[in-house]
Amino acid sequence: MNDRIRKVVIVGGGTAGWMTAAMLSRILGSQIDIELVESDDIGVIGVGEATIPPIQKVNAALGLDEREFIRETKASIKLAIKFDGWCVPGEGYFHTFGAPGRSQAFCHFQHFWIRAAKAGNETTIWDYDLNYLCATANKFAKLQVEDPVWEMQYAYHFDAGLYGQYLRRYSERKGVRRTEGLIEDVRLDPEDGQVTALVLKSGDEVKGDFFVDCSGIRGLLIRQALGTDFEDWGHWLPCDRAMAVPSERFETTLPYTRSIAHPGGWQWRIPLQHRNGNGLVYSSEHYSDDEARSVLLSKLESEPLADPVIIPFRTGRTLRQWNRNVVAVGLSSGFLEPLESTSIHLIQTAITRLITYFPHNGIRPKLVDQYNRESRAEFEYIRDFIILHYHLNERDDGFWKRTREMEVPERLTHKIELFRETGTITNEHMDIFLEPSWLQVMLGQGVMPRDYHPLADSLNDQQLEEKLRMTQQTKMQPMDRIPAHDEFLEMFCKAS
Numbered sequence: 001m002n003d004r005i006r007k008v009v010i011v012g013g014g015t016a017g018w019m020t021a022a023m024l025s026r027i028l029g030s031q032i033d034i035e036l037v038e039s040d041d042i043g044v045i046g047v048g049e050a051t052i053p054p055i056q057k058v059n060a061a062l063g064l065d066e067r068e069f070i071r072e073t074k075a076s077i078k079l080a081i082k083f084d085g086w087c088v089p090g091e092g093y094f095h096t097f098g099a100p101g102r103s104q105a106f107c108h109f110q111h112f113w114i115r116a117a118k119a120g121n122e123t124t125i126w127d128y129d130l131n132y133l134c135a136t137a138n139k140f141a142k143l144q145v146e147d148p149v150w151e152m153q154y155a156y157h158f159d160a161g162l163y164g165q166y167l168r169r170y171s172e173r174k175g176v177r178r179t180e181g182l183i184e185d186v187r188l189d190p191e192d193g194q195v196t197a198l199v200l201k202s203g204d205e206v207k208g209d210f211f212v213d214c215s216g217i218r219g220l221l222i223r224q225a226l227g228t229d230f231e232d233w234g235h236w237l238p239c240d241r242a243m244a245v246p247s248e249r250f251e252t253t254l255p256y257t258r259s260i261a262h263p264g265g266w267q268w269r270i271p272l273q274h275r276n277g278n279g280l281v282y283s284s285e286h287y288s289d290d291e292a293r294s295v296l297l298s299k300l301e302s303e304p305l306a307d308p309v310i311i312p313f314r315t316g317r318t319l320r321q322w323n324r325n326v327v328a329v330g331l332s333s334g335f336l337e338p339l340e341s342t343s344i345h346l347i348q349t350a351i352t353r354l355i356t357y358f359p360h361n362g363i364r365p366k367l368v369d370q371y372n373r374e375s376r377a378e379f380e381y382i383r384d385f386i387i388l389h390y391h392l393n394e395r396d397d398g399f400w401k402r403t404r405e406m407e408v409p410e411r412l413t414h415k416i417e418l419f420r421e422t423g424t425i426t427n428e429h430m431d432i433f434l435e436p437s438w439l440q441v442m443l444g445q446g447v448m449p450r451d452y453h454p455l456a457d458s459l460n461d462q463q464l465e466e467k468l469r470m471t472q473q474t475k476m477q478p479m480d481r482i483p484a485h486d487e488f489l490e491m492f493c494k495a496s
Contacts, residue, residue, distance in 0.1 A: 008209070023058070081259055253486050
């Protein structure tokens with residue numbers, strides 16, 4: 001029997017659907033037919049406007065021109081996230097895409113800084129981070145450097161709606177067929193339970209061999225048609241609603257996202273070239289929708305451009321993100337609130353994983369198991385990193401007191417205590433957040449290690465001070481020749 005996959009049907013457009021279509025058509029378009037089914041009657045959430053650096057790998061794989069991408073999506077540069085009031089009200093810190101200092105074998109830079117801090121040095125770990133220095137000075141440039149000490153990792157803020165349209169044009173040029181229509185029924189094979197066709201409201205059927213569910217939170221195929229179970233993580237991440245609204249842009253476009261803590265949740269602010277993206281993620285136990293609306297609109301600092309939209313959600317993941325001949329991509333695969341801008345990244349990695357394990361001559365259980373194993377690990381590592389922000393706080397509000405006192409996953413407890421005792425951070429395979437990320441958030445949320453690596457004692461006091469001074473001076477060297485962020489965007493987008 002020939003089980004070869006000849007046609008892939010994507011259910012849903014938006015960022016998830018069109019990114020899937022673009023990647024599949026780019027990599028496998030000569031071997032499979034691709035059809036995307038979406039309806040203009042179904043709105044796209046489109047709030048995922050902030051990304052992390054691996055988005056550049058997707059754009060590179062698609063062969064996108066960065067200047068065109070930034071122009072078409074009204075993008076700005078993202079160097080970091082600023083967390084305001086997450087540990088205590090009135091104080092803040094940055095989680096940047098950079099790495100502080102310069103590490104050496106067996107002993108990362110933070111151990112030297114920890115020793116100096118215990119001796120009275122008043123610098124922060126961020127004073128040795130070029131991303132932080134540029135973010136706070138509102139500067140950016142694409143530096144061409146040989147020494148990694150000056151590498152400046154970056155991502156983008158962009159208009160998710162424009163990004164979806166951009167990828168749609170790209171995909172259709174690659175031969176992807178778009179079918180407009182509402183799906184009224186899903187046909188299943190009576191023998192093996194696989195999806196065989198979609199029945200549209202018009203009465204037309206869209207048949208396929210393999211289906212990608214990009215239908216959003218409702219999970220039309222993966223959950224509704226196939227009945228795949230969902231694992232709820234609300235006991236660790238108690239926010240269950242978001243409210244989003246665009247507003248007028250500020251005069252200056254900051255090169256970082258802001259995450260602002262409030263008594264019943266947190267607010268995002270994302271600067272684009274033509275507007276700001278704003279939203280409030282909150283717990284319905286602590287804010288009514290009216291209260292959330294009042295908080296959000298009173299904190300915009302620029303005029304709203306539309307009415308706020310409410311997005312109910314349930315935090316967790318679909319237990320089998322590949323089930324039978326359906327793979328869930330995007331919100332149908334699970335929901336992790338956008339605190340660390342991972343929504344689009346999870347779309348990207350799901351597609352990359354699908355291409356890696358694509359069932360060329362039929363679906364094999366080993367491939368499905370490997371895909372699901374990796375998906376589960378990735379979701380859980382991101383989940384734990386988000387829990388970290390909530391759990392380590394010193395606020396008095398009831399919402400924050402609850403998250404501080406809750407029992408967290410054992411792996412996360414171990415990671416926090418290891419850092420608290422020794423200043424050491426371990427990296428796990430499949431964790432997209434590496435040591436500098438965990439370091440910045442744990443320090444920012446108030447965890448100061450009690451000890452450091454013995455190699456930090458290899459320098460005497462004078463040598464240690466000189467090392468820190470020279471490191472800081474080295475990080476500052478490029479600053480004079482780096483333009484303002486808005487100046488960079490203007491020059492870069494206009495360049496031929």
